Amino acid sequence: MALIATTTHRYEIGPMASWWRHRLGWAFTAVLLGIVVLAPLAYIGVSLLSPAGDGWRHIQEHLLSRYLKGTGAVVLLTMGWTTLFAVVPAWLVAAFQFPGRRALSWLLASPLAVPSYIAAIAWAGLLDFTGPIQTTLRTHLGNDAARLVPDIMNVWGVSFVLGSVLYPYVYVTTRAALLRQTATLIEAARCLGAGPSRAFLEVVLPTLRPAIVAGLALVLMESVNDYGAVHYYGVDTFTTGIFRSWLALGDVASAIRLAAVLLVVTAFALGMERLARGRQRFDDAGTTRPLSRWHLTGIRGWLATLACTTPVLAGLVIPVWMLTRWTVRTYDGIVWTEFLELTVRSVALAATAAFVVVIGGVILSYARRVKHTPLLSGITGLAGAGYAVPGAVIAVGVFSLGAVLDGLCHSTGLVPVGTLFVGGSVGALIWAYSVRFLAVGLQPIDAGFTRQGPVLDEAARTLGAGPLRALISVHAPLLRGSLAGAATLAFVDVLKELPLTLILRPFDFATLATHTYELASEEMVPASAPGALLLVGFGLVAVAVAQRGLLSRQER
Amino acid sequence: MTAVQIQGLGKVYRGGTRALHSVDLQVSEGEIVAVVGESGCGKSTLLRVVAGLEDATEGAVALFEQTVTSPAGTVPTERRGVAMVFQDHALFPHLRVHANVAFGLRGLPRSQKQARVSEALGLVGLPGLGDRYIHELSGGQRQRVALARALAPTPRIVLLDEPLSSLDERLRSALRDDILRLLRARGTTALWVTHRAEDALTVADRSVVLESGLVVQVGAPEALYHRPVSRYVARMFGPVNAIPASIAPRLGVEGAPAADGAHLVRPEALVLHPDGLFGVIAARRYRGTGYMAEITLDSGDTVLVATASAPTVGTAVGVRCRSITSAS
Numbered sequence: 001m002a003l004i005a006t007t008t009h010r011y012e013i014g015p016m017a018s019w020w021r022h023r024l025g026w027a028f029t030a031v032l033l034g035i036v037v038l039a040p041l042a043y044i045g046v047s048l049l050s051p052a053g054d055g056w057r058h059i060q061e062h063l064l065s066r067y068l069k070g071t072g073a074v075v076l077l078t079m080g081w082t083t084l085f086a087v088v089p090a091w092l093v094a095a096f097q098f099p100g101r102r103a104l105s106w107l108l109a110s111p112l113a114v115p116s117y118i119a120a121i122a123w124a125g126l127l128d129f130t131g132p133i134q135t136t137l138r139t140h141l142g143n144d145a146a147r148l149v150p151d152i153m154n155v156w157g158v159s160f161v162l163g164s165v166l167y168p169y170v171y172v173t174t175r176a177a178l179l180r181q182t183a184t185l186i187e188a189a190r191c192l193g194a195g196p197s198r199a200f201l202e203v204v205l206p207t208l209r210p211a212i213v214a215g216l217a218l219v220l221m222e223s224v225n226d227y228g229a230v231h232y233y234g235v236d237t238f239t240t241g242i243f244r245s246w247l248a249l250g251d252v253a254s255a256i257r258l259a260a261v262l263l264v265v266t267a268f269a270l271g272m273e274r275l276a277r278g279r280q281r282f283d284d285a286g287t288t289r290p291l292s293r294w295h296l297t298g299i300r301g302w303l304a305t306l307a308c309t310t311p312v313l314a315g316l317v318i319p320v321w322m323l324t325r326w327t328v329r330t331y332d333g334i335v336w337t338e339f340l341e342l343t344v345r346s347v348a349l350a351a352t353a354a355f356v357v358v359i360g361g362v363i364l365s366y367a368r369r370v371k372h373t374p375l376l377s378g379i380t381g382l383a384g385a386g387y388a389v390p391g392a393v394i395a396v397g398v399f400s401l402g403a404v405l406d407g408l409c410h411s412t413g414l415v416p417v418g419t420l421f422v423g424g425s426v427g428a429l430i431w432a433y434s435v436r437f438l439a440v441g442l443q444p445i446d447a448g449f450t451r452q453g454p455v456l457d458e459a460a461r462t463l464g465a466g467p468l469r470a471l472i473s474v475h476a477p478l479l480r481g482s483l484a485g486a487a488t489l490a491f492v493d494v495l496k497e498l499p500l501t502l503i504l505r506p507f508d509f510a511t512l513a514t515h516t517y518e519l520a521s522e523e524m525v526p527a528s529a530p531g532a533l534l535l536v537g538f539g540l541v542a543v544a545v546a547q548r549g550l551l552s553r554q555e556r
Numbered sequence: 557m558t559a560v561q562i563q564g565l566g567k568v569y570r571g572g573t574r575a576l577h578s579v580d581l582q583v584s585e586g587e588i589v590a591v592v593g594e595s596g597c598g599k600s601t602l603l604r605v606v607a608g609l610e611d612a613t614e615g616a617v618a619l620f621e622q623t624v625t626s627p628a629g630t631v632p633t634e635r636r637g638v639a640m641v642f643q644d645h646a647l648f649p650h651l652r653v654h655a656n657v658a659f660g661l662r663g664l665p666r667s668q669k670q671a672r673v674s675e676a677l678g679l680v681g682l683p684g685l686g687d688r689y690i691h692e693l694s695g696g697q698r699q700r701v702a703l704a705r706a707l708a709p710t711p712r713i714v715l716l717d718e719p720l721s722s723l724d725e726r727l728r729s730a731l732r733d734d735i736l737r738l739l740r741a742r743g744t745t746a747l748w749v750t751h752r753a754e755d756a757l758t759v760a761d762r763s764v765v766l767e768s769g770l771v772v773q774v775g776a777p778e779a780l781y782h783r784p785v786s787r788y789v790a791r792m793f794g795p796v797n798a799i800p801a802s803i804a805p806r807l808g809v810e811g812a813p814a815a816d817g818a819h820l821v822r823p824e825a826l827v828l829h830p831d832g833l834f835g836v837i838a839a840r841r842y843r844g845t846g847y848m849a850e851i852t853l854d855s856g857d858t859v860l861v862a863t864a865s866a867p868t869v870g871t872a873v874g875v876r877c878r879s880i881t882s883a884s
Contacts (some may be wrong), residue, residue, distance in 0.1 A: 013624065017629060017631065462634075478649065527693045
């Protein structure tokens with residue numbers, strides 16, 4: 001028998017590890033990164049110590065309760081709509097066969113591509129006095145019929161619009177949980193004589209609760225963060241209050257205080273979610289079988305189709321239809337060079353931010369894997385919390401801290417006085433995007449790492465590969481899908497981000513999002529449509545990419 | 557030369573669970589040592605500390621007389637030159653078989669690498685499967701690839717963590733014999749963690765028995781089987797009778813009792829004999845090579861006796877010790 005030992009390639013035993021080699025290099029880098037991400041938020045906390053002005057007293061007496069009620073109502077109503085739009089379709093799509101199921105399974109997630117302020121503009125345009133519905137009713141049935149069209153420029157309307165574009169967060173998490181769920185549970189229920197509805201109510205729904213709540217947590221963050229839709233519909237919330245104090249009144253101290261109150265409220269709500277989740281864990285057994293679907297035929301099949309089509313109509317088809325109508329009307333007026341410049345600038349900005357987010361996410365996630373310390377877990381957890389912080393709050397933090405850093409740069413003579421190095425630059429914008437969207441990247445990357453058991457790292461180590469080589473030649477190829485997903489989601493989130501960009505952008509610097517919103521606010525709604533349509537287009541690409549990753553693994 | 561020297565090794569996990577208590581062990585070059593014990597006894601932890609996948613809380617590990625784990629610091633796993641075969645293979649799912657095997661051969665010229673890979677695959681009986689992806693292989697094939705991957709860089713020490721436990725019975729023994737053959741042919745030192753008596757007895761030069769993180773006995777298979785120091789050790793390697801000192805003389809059991817005072821006697825060491833202690837056959841089990849009779853003695857104790865022919869339940873028999881094989 002030929003023996004391998006005849007060739008001489010022996011493992012040699014190496015020296016003891018230095019502290020850097022001993023996995024601390026990764027931890028150190030990650031902590032540094034965490035500090036950069038958390039500094040703007042910490043600065044807001046510190047700023048609270050500065051004395052409040054008269055503005056804050058006025059807000060406390062007259063506006064605070066209104067903001068609180070506004071945000072509360074918007075958030076609760078939106079969560080109601082999202083649950084309605086998401087849970088039943090997710091169950092139908094996962095457990096039944098009916099006409100159009102495959103396409104709808106995909107399409108149901110697509111309203112994620114429509115920024116809330118764009119949906120808000122489109123729905124307002126659809127239902128207002130000069131909109132297609134009222135006009136049609138007036139011409140055919142007279143003024144009285146047209147007056148029956150509900151007014152949606154209020155808290156009910158804005159919640160419906162937010163719900164129709166945010167429900168995919170709940171839909172996606174719920175469907176993923178349904179697909180991950182082992183068929184055995186439902187088969188057991190069926191063998192015990194339970195029909196579809198009883199199996200759903202008594203077996204499936206309880207196990208879906210963590211997924212639904214996780215999706216609702218995202219909805220909560222997004223609806224708290226929203227500025228464009230609520231402002232357009234004239235509803236006062238914390239976010240509009242921050243804008244008013246910061247931009248209209250120049251009252252930084254009040255803006256920071258409002259931001260702090262909002263942070264506390266959001267943190268409380270998310271803390272409740274954690275508490276509710278308690279000891280529930282996703283039990284990712286490797287040997288799950290997909291559900292075998294019940295066949296719905298005849299009228300019941302078509303009812304299922306209808307139930308799944310409605311959310312897609314509300315969140316995607318109707319807004320896109322309105323935007324297309326306007327675009328067709330204003331097509332000749334488009335200044336192409338300007339439009340192209342705007343597009344290129346927005347894409348470049350979003351791509352840079354997405355790159356930063358992915359690199360940051362990999363470093364944070366991998367450092368925790370290489371050397372697990374409580375400090376590191378804490379920092380990664382906190383760094384991921386940026387997503388829960390409304391964009392307006394982050395923008396205020398980055399801007400104020402940037403001003404301090406600029407002051408330092410000037411006093412040390414690094415940068416000539418009068419130039420802005422950090423504050424109000426594109427760099428600050430990317431910094432703020434990274435703070436806000438790090439979690440968007442971190443989450444899929446973390447999930448990707450978790451799917452790879454620690455034994456792969458151990459195998460790589462015993463074969464002589466250190467952390468860096470293991471990352472490059474083992475984890476990265478296996479994470480490809482997660483990385484692409486993280487990059488795409490971050491890219492689109494940055495592209496459509498409105499409140500943060502509005503506050504932090506350099507003078508005269510417009511992106512597709514700000515340009516679109518400004519035109520719409522200035523009563524030039526049709527002119528805003530081409531940009532809006534383009535944003536939706538980018539969003540659809542992102543949804544497609546994200547979904548392909550999800551579906552190819554879990555459903556075929 | 558001493559290949560593995562473990563001294564006073566202790567391990568407490570975060571959260572306070574103690575996995576190892578001052579473990580001492582010395583393994584000579586070329587020796588194959590089985591690490592046995594119930595699940596949770598610390599045997600995997602011991603292996604992982606030797607591999608450097610876990611740090612120790614106390615004590616030191618030296619490989620070939622070079623300290624790799626000590627209070628002063630550790631050599632990272634990737635620089636220890638130990639290979640490991642994992643329970644569930646731990647093959648890289650995105651790489652083909654040949655790339656998996658070549659993973660540890662970094663720094664070799666391409667031609668040598670290829671030669672080494674095909675040699676390793678030939679050794680484990682899988683020539684020509686290099687282009688397959690991992691998911692295209694059966695469980696037994698996967699474990700063979702894992703073995704080839706571990707052996708390809710010619711490690712001086714191989715650590716095996718229950719390498720056979722994911723395989724069915726027939727594959728187990730075939731692969732066990734193959735692994736043993738390869739390790740012996742190359743004079744590789746091995747620590748082999750298993751919870752199966754059969755593996756430990758057939759594979760190892762010596763076995764270490766761990767109980768709750770403590771080494772309770774180290775020795776050759778024959779010694780562990782016939783002269784276990786405690787019931788725990790005895791039960792690891794097969795059924796055993798714990799015979800109280802009160803009836804031991806009447807059964808003809810000689811020698812010193814185990815720590816708790818009982819004499820540990822294997823069923824094969826007892827025979828049915830009219831000149832023994834009387835009892836009634838309460839039950840019998842067929843076990844392929846013969847029968848196992850469960851006998852309730854007149855003293856009230858129950859003993860197991862291995863018999864060649866089928867005993868009849870309900871008959872009165874006499875039981876006595878075959879020879880002088882009892883506890884130590």
